[in-house]
Amino acid sequence: MLTREGCPKTMLSIKDALEALEGRWKLLILFSLQGGPKRFKQISKEVGGITDKMLSKELKTLEANKLVKRETHDTFPPAVEYSLTAHGTSLEKLLEELHYWGLAHRKEVMGK
Amino acid sequence: MLTREGCPKTMLSIKDALEALEGRWKLLILFSLQGGPKRFKQISKEVGGITDKMLSKELKTLEANKLVKRETHDTFPPAVEYSLTAHGTSLEKLLEELHYWGLAHRKEVMGK
Structure with a gap:
């Protein structure tokens, strides 16, 4: 347990976390990438119900927050894959808690 | 670790959790109530930056999701207090993870 009083410093760290993970998609995308690097279409299928436009936007925000990295493989046609950074991997325990x-x-x- | 594959059943439970906790306020309100029962104005002050209208709406949703209970004390004027249910208390570990x-x-x- 953290505290029995509403500590402003703790509130701030929770606000930071919520800001980086806000919305209904980011944690699902990160969860999908826990299974290893994936292509755009694979993520889209696993997350389910997300539009391409929204997925693209969310991936960009996750990249900016250093949670996801985007790599282009030098093949023909070039293959783009997304994977978790070390920082993104650090959400594993949180996702597990969320699941349970x-x-x-x-x-x-x-x-049910 | 839960799985290395995107398991639809796990995705579903994470979706359920995100739906109940969506938005930027609910987890902050629940965190504030970890400090014990509080009145509306106390919660508002601790959470910070939330309008009364939004706080009222969020508290109602949290009540409907059995996370918060609202009690009226038989004083004059009547005092209304909000507190966590047992189910709301079960979010403690998640909030701790979110903080760290x-x-x-x-x-x-x-x-920083």
């Missing part, structure tokens, strides 16, 4: 909590939440709220 | 990751992220991206 999501399971518990489904039981609690939806009774 | 936020600290690391600030160092990584902002170099």
Whole structure:
């Protein structure tokens, strides 16, 4: 446990994290990339329900936040792959927590 | 680690969690309530930068998701307090992870 008082410093770090991970897609994209480097279409299929425009935008933001790297392989036609940076990999525990909590939440709220 | 493949079942539980916690405020409100039951104005002050209208809306959604409970104390004038349910308390580990990751992220991206 962190604190029993609302500590402004902790609030700030949680705000930082939420800002970098905001929206409904980023954590799903990062989770998909935990399975190893992937191409755009593979990510799109795994995440499900995301438009190409949105995926492209989210990948750019994740790159800017040093969570994802984009590599172009020198083939013909050139192949572009996305993978997690070390910093992106550091979200593994958070994603795991989110997964287990999501399971518990489904039981609690939806009774399934 | 959960899996090296993008498992649809895991993706679903993460989607469930993200849906219940979406937006920039809910986790901050829940974090504030980790410090014990609080009144509306206290939460507002601790979270910072949230309008009353938004806080009211978010508290209602958190109640509907069984994460927060609202209690009216039989005083004059009646005092309304918000607190975490057992299910809301179960987010403690996730918030802790988010805090530590936020600290690391600030160092990584902002170099502070």
